Amino acid sequence: MANKIIIAIDGFSSCGKSTLAKALAVKLEYVFIDTGAMYRAIALYFLRNGISFDDNVAIENALTKIKLNFQYNTASQKSDMFLNGENVELLIREMKVSSKVSEVAAIAVVRDFAVAQQQAMGQAKGIVMDGRDIGTVVFPKAELKIFVTALPEIRANRRLLELQATNPAITLQEVAENLQHRDLIDSTREHSPLRQADDALVLDNSNISREAQFEIALNWAKERIALAN
Numbered sequence: 001m002a003n004k005i006i007i008a009i010d011g012f013s014s015c016g017k018s019t020l021a022k023a024l025a026v027k028l029e030y031v032f033i034d035t036g037a038m039y040r041a042i043a044l045y046f047l048r049n050g051i052s053f054d055d056n057v058a059i060e061n062a063l064t065k066i067k068l069n070f071q072y073n074t075a076s077q078k079s080d081m082f083l084n085g086e087n088v089e090l091l092i093r094e095m096k097v098s099s100k101v102s103e104v105a106a107i108a109v110v111r112d113f114a115v116a117q118q119q120a121m122g123q124a125k126g127i128v129m130d131g132r133d134i135g136t137v138v139f140p141k142a143e144l145k146i147f148v149t150a151l152p153e154i155r156a157n158r159r160l161l162e163l164q165a166t167n168p169a170i171t172l173q174e175v176a177e178n179l180q181h182r183d184l185i186d187s188t189r190e191h192s193p194l195r196q197a198d199d200a201l202v203l204d205n206s207n208i209s210r211e212a213q214f215e216i217a218l219n220w221a222k223e224r225i226a227l228a229n
């Protein structure tokens with residue numbers, strides 16, 4: 001049987017990382033882990049419970065009360081995020097959470113909490129994990145690291161289409177501003193900022209289809225799986 005590898009996918013917000021990660025996981029029969037969902041669920045807990053983002057004592061105390069787990073959803077072929085037993089998969093995608101999650105993800109103790117769980121999930125390999133620091137911090141020895149990029153205007157338009165399905169009133173400007181805001185915080189924060197790992201392969205999908213992007217990444221994965229044997 002083929003050896004399993006770890007595939008780390010990083011990049012800016014809304015550039016198609018999750019779509020690619022999910023498709024690779026389905027094809028390779030690997031587990032897909034959307035680490036952004038974990039930060040979003042933590043942000044949701046903080047918002048619901050009025051936890052101030054600069055109160056370290058309250059944050060550490062809150063983290064002891066947060067149980068995160070993923071449960072596979074056969075309809076979507078990916079796992080839903082559960083926060084203390086509640087399926088929050090849809091709630092964590094709302095603007096209320098999106099507009100605050102970068103601030104939560106910048107907090108060192110929050111990152112330590114999430115990263116420890118992510119590393120445990122990857123112990124048996126056979127995973128595709130997407131996020132911002134997967135190839136640099138979570139799995140610096142991942143066999144395949146992909147850094148996904150796309151032009152900002154293309155990303156904003158794609159995200160607008162997704163969000164309009166549940167929120168028809170949302171505007172391109174709102175979406176573009178939220179993306180810029182998140183990218184800025186994600187890439188300039190002190191702890192584990194978003195950056196391309198030195199040994200990552202760059203995949204710019206501005207002008208290629210999802211299918212073409214998938215074929216490129218799948219070929220890379222097959223090469224690395226063969227090398228791991």
Ligand code: DC
Pocket residue numbers: 013014035036037039040101102103105106130131132133134182186
């Ligand atoms: O991928 P996403 O948009 O769902 O991520 C939500 C937020 O969490 C975003 O601001 C970046 C942050 N994040 C992070 O800092 N590290 C990760 N591994 C994944 C997401």
